[in-house]
Amino acid sequence: MMTYQRRGRVAPNRHNQEWSGIHAVVRRYALSRLRHKEMAEDIAQQAVLKAIEYQQDNIVISLHALALRIAANLIHLHYRQSRPSDSLDAAEDLACTEPLPDRVAEGREEFKAIQVVLARMPALRRDVFLRRRLDGQSCDDIGRALNLNPKAVEKHITRALVDLKAARVKWQEDAPVSPVPEACDHA
Amino acid sequence: MHNLQAFEDMDREEAAAYWVMVMSGPNVPAHRERLFETWISADPGNAMAYADCLACYDSASLGEAALVARAKSSQHRSVVWGGALAASLALVMIGGGMWFGGLRLPGALPAEKGYTQTLETTPGQMLTARLPDGSQVVLNGDTQLSVHFAGRDRAITLRRGEAYFDIAHDVTRPFTVEAAGSHVRVLGTAFNIDLLPAGGAEVAVYRGRVRVEAHHEVRDLGVGERVLTDGALIPAAFDVAEMPDWQGGWFEADNISLTRLVGEVNRFSSVPVRIDAPDLAARKISGRFKVSDTDKVLKSLKQVYGIKIVREENVIVLTKSL
Structure with a gap:
């Protein structure tokens, strides 16, 4: 160390x-x-x-x-x-439509695993979670928009994360650590 | 600390998800961030669970899947979501701009040699802050202080409440604290300053030596000595524990006025406590009180001292019993 x-x-x-x-x-x-x-x-x-x-x-x-x-x-x-900057426009970057070719296959598998969890989520929980992940809304703002109390919003986001992480961990266990890194990123 | 209860009962995975939820919010209050640091530092298992959950939350695959999920729901409800997708993209871009423009970090300050920052807590909150020189300051509830570092000066002004200081040793940069007209000067030491409701302050030394100046009088204090600055600087001995009592929510009352005890309670209580009778305010109290638990303190005041407690809508009033 x-x-x-x-x-x-x-x-x-x-x-x-x-x-x-x-x-x-x-x-x-x-x-x-x-x-x-x-x-x-x-x-x-x-x-x-x-x-x-x-x-x-x-x-x-x-x-x-x-x-x-x-x-x-x-x-x-x-x-x-690591990506050519002149080919980027905002929407493309956000949607990550063109990941590096090497990672497409592996990325697709992870993407699919996560997509399944999102699709199976109760609609209200999915809406709450997307508002946080995509829009960065506060629990208070989400609560106001969807008529929920902030504690309920917190519980929905927490539950969604537990499920998403479990799916991703399962996918990671099946896929070996690869020398080719993640293609693009929205953080 | 009601926030603790939100994750105390959770298993590790759930607690990790809870903290990713909290820390991914647009505004993380200082006291919650402090609780987070306590949780993640407590156990390497907590830290690893958090790292995994955050990696999932931040992953490109999740970002992509989230956009697809929203696009799908916008097709189903085109009226509702007509402009919402475009709006959300704009929001993400604004957030992204902040992100790339510089590190989006808590308490970001311009990179200058000196700076001033104010730290504040509301009743019931506690806040631990690390200062740039490696010193650490812990604020009790309902406390305000400002930190001013410039050149060779390390200066703090305590405006309200109580704070514990653990000062990094640096002979070339004296550390000073201004509190209610008194002036505390140290090199490297640990001490506690409590502003008293009636004016003045109590300074207690836990490590090293401290020089206290008040009313043109100067007094050096050693470990286990404390002094009240509202009169002559006469040191009294106290039992040096690891940390001041209040960090565990306790207060040791040794023949002090009810005003002082109520002041300590008000640093934790969400509803302010007020004393209604002047002679009651001066009444001397002794005992060890769990001041973080307002109801418990009030109950023992009622039982032991026969003080009457009247609960009004936004205030708790203490009066003499009939």
């Missing part, structure tokens, strides 16, 4: 252990996203170093959330750079 040294004058030891734990979480996240070991390690290391740098000048409540957001950003940027 690698250790991280805080730059500057202050270097309390308790941070090293903390950062190692965060590094492990971010690597797990990146591996699940990319399904590529070396790339996941690379992203995790970059994300933790950027997080260390960031929290030296800013007040951070959750270091885990910070490092994971940076990792999501890095993964996103990575795929934007």
Whole structure:
């Protein structure tokens, strides 16, 4: 396990252990996203170093959330750079209509597994979940739009996530970790 | 901390999904983010379950499937969804722009050498914040303070409430706290400051040494010493536990006024508690109180001290018993 040294004058030891734990979480996240070991390690290391740098000048409540957001950003940027930018228009990017050819087959399988879960979901729960995932609406806003109390909205999103994750884990167990990374990304 | 109850009964997978739901929201309140950090740090299993669930939520496949699902429902209900798909795409783009433009991070500040930031909690909330120098500050409920770092100064002004400071040692940058006219100066130490309802503050030292200045008087305090700044600075000894009592929701009352105890209760209570009689306000109280549980405190005040409790719509009033 690698250790991280805080730059500057202050270097309390308790941070090293903390950062190692965060590094492990971010690597797990990146591996699940990319399904590529070396790339996941690379992203995790970059994300933790950027997080260390960031929290030296800013007040951070959750270091885990910070490092994971940076990792999501890095993964996103990575795929934007790996695609020819002049062929992108907004709708195409969002709909991800042209993933890298290598990943199409594997991506399709994962996509299908997730699609089945979404299709089987009660219509109200699906609507609630899409409002969060696609529009980034708050639970209060979703509740107002669909005449639900915010606690019910929270429960719908949580339940939807449990089901979606279970389907994705099942798909991942069947598909080996591949050297070809995820093609594009909406995070 | 009613928020805890929302995920306390869940199994790990469900709790991970719950936290992805919370943290993916557009506005995550500071106290919820703090609870999240507590949960994810508590157990590597929690952290790994969260990483997997978040990877699912963020995955391109889910994003794509979600768009397809919405397009399908828009075909079925074209009147309702006629403009909704276009609107949602626009929203995603705005969000995306924020995302690429810079890191979309909590409490983002311009990258300057110095900065000022205000931290605030409402009654019942607690907030742990890490400062840029590695110091940590824990805010009790109903507390406000501002942090000002510039050049070699590390300065905090405590405006309301109570806070515990664990200061990273740095001999070249003294750390100062202004609280109700008193001035606390340290190099590297841990201490608690409690603003008193009647004015002044109580400073208690848990590690290292602290210099307190108030009314042109200066006093150095060591571990296990505390002082009230509303009069002469006469240190009193206290039992140094790991952390101040209030972080577990407790308050040790040792012959203090009812006003002070009610002040502590109000840092947790969703309904404010008020004292209606001046002589009652000055009444001395002793005992260990679970101040995070308003009803429990009121019950023992009623039983032990015979204080009458009147519950009105937006306030709880304490009066003398008949």
